[in-house]
Amino acid sequence: MSAVPVLETRGLGIRFGGLKAVDDVSLSVPEGLTLGVIGPNGAGKSTFINLVTGHLKPTSGTVLVDGRDLTGVKPWVIAKARVARTFQIVKPFRGMTVRENVAVGVLYGPDGTGRMSTALKQADEILAEVGIFELGDRPPGELSVADARRLEFAKALALKPRLLLLDEVMAGLRPGEIEPSLQLIRDLKARGMTIIVVEHVMKAILAVSDEVLVLNAGQRLMLGPPREVLSDPQVIEAYLGHKYATRAAQLSEAASAALAAPTPTPTPTPNAVDIAEEEVGPDA
Amino acid sequence: MATVTPALWRRWGPWALGLVGALAALGLQTQLYTGQVRTVATIFMFVALALSWNLIGGYTGYASFGQVVFFGLGGYFAAVTMTHLHWSFWVALPLAGLAAAAYAVVIGIPLLRLRGHYFAIATLGVAEGTREVVINLDGLTGGGGGITVPTVGAAAATKYLGNDGFYLVYLALAVLALLITGLVSRSKFGFAMRAIHQDEDAAAAVGINTTRTKVLTFALSGLLTGLVGATYAFQQVTIYPERLFDVEITVLMVVMVVIGGSGTVLGPIIGAVALQFLSEWLRQNYTTVHTLLLGIIIIIAVILLPQGLVNYLREARRNGDYSLLANVRRYRL
């Protein structure tokens, strides 16, 4: 069992004026784990990703990647450390083709090549993996919502990441479009990739997460096995308390459905226990 | 031309264009009157300037409204070293370019943190400030009274090049700018520049060191602009801060790039040639109102083709729709 977690945060936080958008979050994500992250709008989920990937500098705490202190370094340093992310609001390079969008990541990623032909070939492989190979020559502006999210996914995969942070890659997708994305996450998991999935779609969280983290008002409200967390009164309260009634309904519905007919157990990950409450960061 | 695929053009276009253009320009030179040689040389000068602005403003998306600072700096570097140190123009020229590039690095590191209008305004401020410094260093620069480069006799390390000589130097600089643009735009580095233009956060997220890329681009752009400024200073013999740091020179670069198509290889060339021709033609035929007419034509062009001629043609071919009205509609806010 590898002792060093792929990602560890200790007391991580950021203030925007008086607002603590992320507040004292300590967390340890062992290799191979898929961590679901949920929480009401404005809970700090995207901000947490921004802090880990260098897009925002934390005002307190530390970020360790493979045990290396990468607190507050620039995003490209994080990318070279094989940590990739997607953006909640998709950020394609609009003047390039879909294939070129992915090739940029191959050119500048951790295995950076200088050969354009190699990069374009690898980009095609990644596009095939996320299911939009045939759209390679299109400008990203012509993609559907679902395909634009797949492109965002592909751009992250271009870095050949060890740790992948997905910020609502399934938002706005129709039910039929979600399954391929879930399958892709399962495939990446099977290859040993460590994944953090921020998602409001509870079905998706249940389908892929080994553990679920609940953020509320910037703080870590709860962390534990998916079904346990999702049926916790405190968690439902956090959603209801913020008047996200529909989401809460969706939440309990998904949770009870899951309890009634347990989905096939996610691939057993021996390291999953590492993340249990008691074992979080030494100075937590 | 139906057989020229985009891929083929991208690979060989700039080289072919550079070669054909240079040969044509050399042939043209033998056919021109003295006055015309000067006019065409000025066109080459603006082609080089527009291409150099296009690197930072067009490809990377950082509109440098103080670009003339590199022109002025290159010019003064050449004039001062040729006058006081009796340097040969051929030594002063490359070093003037390097001095401008070094200045671009020094001001670029703080200024390239700013985005959009803030960057534009800050560069404008630096250009104005630098001109004041040049005026105040009058022992070296002659201040507001200007400085005169020795062009004849023992004091002149390099004899005045004459109309034909400067024609060739500007032509060489235009071809150099074209080749650099062609190389950069197709390279890995060019992808980083365009990625930064289109989304800087997304560029950083896929491993592009955005700071380094922006500073290097600014330096390259400053280098080319500085080379042109040095040549201009020698050509003018006597130079004044007001002229060498004239904001109008920046405005011309920007307008040429915008009209031709920013972020393309051909756009700035077309913009520079078209604007200089038009300006010259209007000057000769409508002496009293030529700047007014030129202004009106520029405004109409920008309204109808906000993305520039080359980008408009590219998009129109894609959509199969050449209607200018539809184009205006697509780009209105």
Ligand SMILES: Nc1ncnc2c1ncn2[C@@H]1O[C@H](COP(=O)(O)OP(=O)(O)OP(=O)(O)O)[C@@H](O)[C@H]1O
């Ligand atoms: N750059 C910023 N400046 C100021 N406030 C910010 C900034 N980024 C985020 N915030 C604030 O921090 C809080 C957390 O925002 P964040 O985007 O992380 O929420 P989220 O959990 O991702 O929500 P959602 O589910 O809507 O995506 C919000 O109140 C937001 O307004």
Ligand SMILES: [Mg+2]
């Ligand atoms: Mg968010």
